[in-house]
Amino acid sequence: MKIVVIGGTGLIGSKLVNKLRPDGHEAVAAAPNTGVNAITGEGLAAVLKGASVVVDVSNSPDWEDSAVLKFFETSTRNLLTYEAAAGVGHHVALSVVGTERLLESGYFRAKIAQENLLKGSSTPHSIVRATQFYEFFNGIADFSTQGNQVRLPHVLFQPMAADDVASAVARVAVGPPISGIVEIGGPEKFRLDEFIRRGLAARNDPREVIADPHARYYGIEVKERTLIPGDDAKLGTIRFDDWLAQTASQVPVSHAQPTTVAAATQEKGTYEKAS
Ligand SMILES: NC(=O)c1ccc[n+]([C@@H]2O[C@H](COP(=O)([O-])OP(=O)(O)OC[C@H]3O[C@@H](n4cnc5c(N)ncnc54)[C@H](OP(=O)(O)O)[C@@H]3O)[C@@H](O)[C@H]2O)c1
Numbered sequence: 001m002k003i004v005v006i007g008g009t010g011l012i013g014s015k016l017v018n019k020l021r022p023d024g025h026e027a028v029a030a031a032p033n034t035g036v037n038a039i040t041g042e043g044l045a046a047v048l049k050g051a052s053v054v055v056d057v058s059n060s061p062d063w064e065d066s067a068v069l070k071f072f073e074t075s076t077r078n079l080l081t082y083e084a085a086a087g088v089g090h091h092v093a094l095s096v097v098g099t100e101r102l103l104e105s106g107y108f109r110a111k112i113a114q115e116n117l118l119k120g121s122s123t124p125h126s127i128v129r130a131t132q133f134y135e136f137f138n139g140i141a142d143f144s145t146q147g148n149q150v151r152l153p154h155v156l157f158q159p160m161a162a163d164d165v166a167s168a169v170a171r172v173a174v175g176p177p178i179s180g181i182v183e184i185g186g187p188e189k190f191r192l193d194e195f196i197r198r199g200l201a202a203r204n205d206p207r208e209v210i211a212d213p214h215a216r217y218y219g220i221e222v223k224e225r226t227l228i229p230g231d232d233a234k235l236g237t238i239r240f241d242d243w244l245a246q247t248a249s250q251v252p253v254s255h256a257q258p259t260t261v262a263a264a265t266q267e268k269g270t271y272e273k274a275s
Contacts, residue, residue, distance in 0.1 A: 002026040002051045003173055004088075006038050006079065007058030011135060012094060015166035016057060016173075025174070031058070038075035041082065048086035054079060055092040055173050065106030072114040080121050090177045091125040093118055094169060097158075097183055097229045099129065104220045115181075124177035128169050131185040131229060132159040134243050137199035140192075143218060145207060150200070152193040154211040158228045159195065160186035161243050164236025183229035186236055192217065192227070195240070202244040 003020055007013040008029025020027035028047060030036035036043035038058055048054065056079060060071035076093075083091060095111050102108035118125045132140070137159070141150045168184045190198075197209040217227065 001053060001174065002028065003053045003055060004028045004030050004047055004051045006030050006036070006054060006056045006075070009033060010057060010059060011133070011162050012166050012169065013055075013057045015163055016055060016169055019166055019170045020173070023174070038078055039071065041078050044078065044082040045086070048082055048088060051083075051086060051088050053090045053092065053173050054083055054088050055094075055169060057094045057169065060110070063107055065109070068107050068110040069113060072110040073117065076114050076117045080117065080123050083123055089124055090173070091118065091121075091123050092169065092173050093125065093127050094165070095127050095129045095181075097129045097131045097185065097233075098226050101226045102220055102222075105218060108220075124179060126172050126175075126178040127181045128172050129181055129183045129229070130160065130165045130168070131227065132157070133162045133165060134159050134186075134199075134238075134240060135162050137196060138203070138205075140218075141196050141200055141205070141207065141209075144196075144215060148207055150196060150207050150209045151212040151215040152196055152209065153213060153215050153217060153222055154191050154193050155217075155222050155224055155226060156228045157190045157192040157195050158185040158188070159190070159240070160184065160236045161238035164238050168234060168236065183233040184236065185229040185233045187239055189228065190240070198240065199244065202241075202248070 003025050005013045005017050005027060008017050009031040013029060017027045017029045030047050036047050038044065058075060060068045062068065079091065093114060095115055096108065099108050099111045099115065103112065115127055118127060144150050144152050165184065172182065193209050193211040200207055200209065
């Protein structure tokens with residue numbers, strides 16, 4: 001099958017392409033630097049020619065509220081339009097577990113808008129909602145750091161490795177459209193503060209992690225089960241300690257969410273104001 005991966009050069013997208021190709025699929029990594037832009041429409045008609053499936057694992061370069069909303073609305077509308085013209089039979093999108101419980105954040109309002117465009121379209125689709133990626137534990141810590149302390153709520157957390165996310169998305173992409181949402185999560189449940197404490201300790205990071213019931217997660221008030229999937233979620237297999245050991249020599253990813261300095265500053269401001 002020809003499977004076009006929008007955002008195919010990103011963290012999940014590049015892993016996904018590498019998982020699909022050995023199974024004989026023609027997986028095409030589509031992103032601005034490969035000449036495909038889901039916002040302007042550049043390259044979309046050409047890349048979708050002959051495609052059976054489109055997987056959208058793109059992400060907005062700017063996380064400011066209106067910018068991120070515009071990104072997911074414009075790209076999803078464009079993709080659906082070009083897919084209909086090309087006769088693509090399945091659109092898969094990667095979203096986030098608990099999105100409807102996180103609408104205090106502009107990012108999640110944008111993800112809900114993306115999901116709603118798919119639900120309202122006639123294109124057969126599947127929405128995969130994943131929990132947070134292990135790769136961003138350092139970013140979560142950085143966001144909640146003041147001085148040498150990291151304050152986080154003691155809520156349940158069930159993160160997963162990006163490799164497990166890509167495997168799950170690959171399985172959905174080669175299957176029939178589910179016309180709904182499937183949730184995926186990690187193999188272990190943690191407390192958010194405990195997860196970050198464990199990650200920082202493994203990297204010899206001296207910051208002290210404090211469980212604080214008033215602390216927020218990326219500026220968002222979260223409850224006991226806000227961030228975890230339901231009982232039907234499909235679980236990955238890579239455990240956090242194994243992932244920490246495997247990736248010990250890699251440079252940590254610092255910012256899970258804001259990907260520009262401006263957005264990071266803006267988000268940090270939100271956090272400080274809110275807490
Ligand atoms: N962070 C989490 O814990 C988490 C949890 C669950 C779900 N998710 C979801 O997972 C998805 C993928 O995240 P990720 O971390 O893999 O993203 P990422 O590494 O930031 O990659 C984003 C990709 O999108 C591409 N892109 C940006 N603008 C584009 C455009 N106009 N047209 C086409 N492609 C464009 C980028 O290409 P360039 O590099 O060329 O700009 C890159 O390939 C996101 O939708 C996110 O909401 C994240």
